[in-house]
Amino acid sequence: MENMSNIMTKQFKELLKKEHLKLTTQRLLVFEEVFKSDEHRESEEIYFALKKKNLNISRATVYRTMDLLHKYGFVNRMDIGEGKWRYEHKLESQHHDHLICVKCGRIEEFISRKVEQVQEEVAKQYGYTLLKHNHQLFGICSDCSES
């Protein structure tokens, strides 16, 4: 039986065809690595995850592919304020924001209709057409505040 990840792979392949981009082994492997995990990872981590599996895809290709996946909307690129990006795939995930523990790095995803509404109001008030937003809460999670 076909799972979600397979459907995404199909979509990815269709996109490549549509855009006259080549379906290479490397692109597929990076894609699958990204969709296999629900973590919020950096390109570097994805690169090493592949390396560990003896899939020696060059760093440049990993970065180039992540860029492509971001450009075509297969992943979200999040900036958690360390001067680098983390990616998360969009499989089965609705839009959400993040709650990040500054001690252990744990990331909680949250959705708040209220915040979404207020954002629209603010944008409207200033005459902006809203394209995207960045909303992260930093704090200490329950586990970390106990110890």
Add this chain to the structure above:
Amino acid sequence: MENMSNIMTKQFKELLKKEHLKLTTQRLLVFEEVFKSDEHRESEEIYFALKKKNLNISRATVYRTMDLLHKYGFVNRMDIGEGKWRYEHKLESQHHDHLICVKCGRIEEFISRKVEQVQEEVAKQYGYTLLKHNHQLFGICSDCSES
């Protein structure tokens, strides 16, 4: 008559004394440069602004001083997702978030009590103690959408 910026300078000097940090010409010049402008600038821009005035303070010192100002709460460090920081001083400014035009780079500051409230609710719900947040809206401003 004494203005706000002077008061801040006094506070900065007091802090240095309290922390047994040295009051150097460079630190004062960087500090004044930062408090002289209301822009949201990067360390690099501050470095060049000083250079233009023939104040040849080394890049390292500018970076080190911005770090200090951030550490002691004289400036906010914001990450607008380009892999680098921008700073804004806290002179006369309450807490606020940002609305950024992706075309011209213009930055609008906004405050929303509602968002602040909802953030607290979300943190509580997940058992987090909220420390800070990052909230940026990206869109197209009225000027840019006309053209």
Add this chain to the structure above:
DNA sequence: CTTTCTGCAAATGTTTTGCATTCAA
């Protein structure tokens, strides 16, 4: 005097790029 700070240049860490080679179409 004795720390601490500065300036420099080198190092760092992440990401990008040029170019020869390889490969999908």
Add this chain to the structure above:
DNA sequence: TTGAATGCAAAACATTTGCAGAAAG
């Protein structure tokens, strides 16, 4: 067969660091 993608190493970019000399306390 040929234009695009890969891999490599070098470059780029913002930022940090080690260290010797300078300056503040």
